[in-house]
Amino acid sequence: FDHTKITVFFVLGGPGAGKGTQCSRLVEDYGFCHLSAGDLLRAEQHREGSEFGELIQTCIREGTIVPMEVTVKLLENAMAAALKEGRSGDGWADGRGRFLVDGFPRKMDQAIKFDEEVCMASMVLFFSTTEEVMLARLLERGKTSGREDDNAESIKKRFNTYKETTMPVIEHYRALGKVAEVDSSAAVEVVHKDAKVAVEKILN
Numbered sequence: 001f002d003h004t005k006i007t008v009f010f011v012l013g014g015p016g017a018g019k020g021t022q023c024s025r026l027v028e029d030y031g032f033c034h035l036s037a038g039d040l041l042r043a044e045q046h047r048e049g050s051e052f053g054e055l056i057q058t059c060i061r062e063g064t065i066v067p068m069e070v071t072v073k074l075l076e077n078a079m080a081a082a083l084k085e086g087r088s089g090d091g092w093a094d095g096r097g098r099f100l101v102d103g104f105p106r107k108m109d110q111a112i113k114f115d116e117e118v119c120m121a122s123m124v125l126f127f128s129t130t131e132e133v134m135l136a137r138l139l140e141r142g143k144t145s146g147r148e149d150d151n152a153e154s155i156k157k158r159f160n161t162y163k164e165t166t167m168p169v170i171e172h173y174r175a176l177g178k179v180a181e182v183d184s185s186a187a188v189e190v191v192h193k194d195a196k197v198a199v200e201k202i203l204n
């Protein structure tokens with residue numbers, strides 16, 4: 001990718017912190033192109049003829065991280081398609097594509113590979129809240145989501161992976177001064193307001 005033509009913001013936070021919900025709102029506000037790594041993996045899992053279907057299914061159910069080559073490739077393809085089809089965020093005077101990469105990178109190896117090979121992320125938007133809040137949200141969603149990992153057993157594993165593997169990624173970017181933290185414990189509207197303040201700071 002031509003680094004003068006795109007800007008990437010990572011969106012991180014624990015399972016159920018509200019990454020996807022807030023990304024949708026920010027897309028409405030700013031016209032970002034929103035790419036959720038989890039959504040791309042679930043789509044690949046169900047794509048006919050995919051050689052990774054079973055692997056992805058197992059990782060998602062167990063709350064472990066899919067080997068980075070798979071996820072990075074899916075993100076690269078989605079970014080390329082968005083740029084080609086003019087879906088990379090309209091309305092920017094400078095014509096740059098602006099991507100919200102949601103739920104990625106969750107492990108240091110992914111972070112390094114993406115920064116080196118795809119695009120150096122400008123900023124990390126970090127939605128933080130307690131496990132108690134996240135658990136309640138995921139169990140509630142699990143009643144209707146059909147997601148194979150919205151059950152108590154999988155959620156516990158997802159929390160473990162988040163603490164052990166993803167928090168170090170957030171700390172890595174924090175040490176670089178790239179993290180904008182937003183408390184996502186409150187109602188969607190309240191979090192959205194705070195997220196906008198954080199994004200405005202990043203954009204200006």
Ligand code: UP5
Binds near residue numbers: 071191
């Ligand atoms: N909700 C949201 N905000 C709320 C608020 N402020 N107040 C009250 N309710 C709120 O929200 C979750 C639920 O909470 C929804 O019902 C929502 O209405 C409500 P959502 O916005 O979906 O939260 P999000 O943080 O996006 O939660 P998600 O479940 O998507 O979190 P995960 O990070 O666990 O899921 P993801 O899809 O990113 O990854 C799934 C799996 O894919 C991983 O466990 C892993 O196995 C795999 N994966 C990889 O291997 N590699 C990757 O790079 C990415 C994923």
Ligand code: MG
Binds near residue numbers: 020
């Ligand atoms: Mg999500």
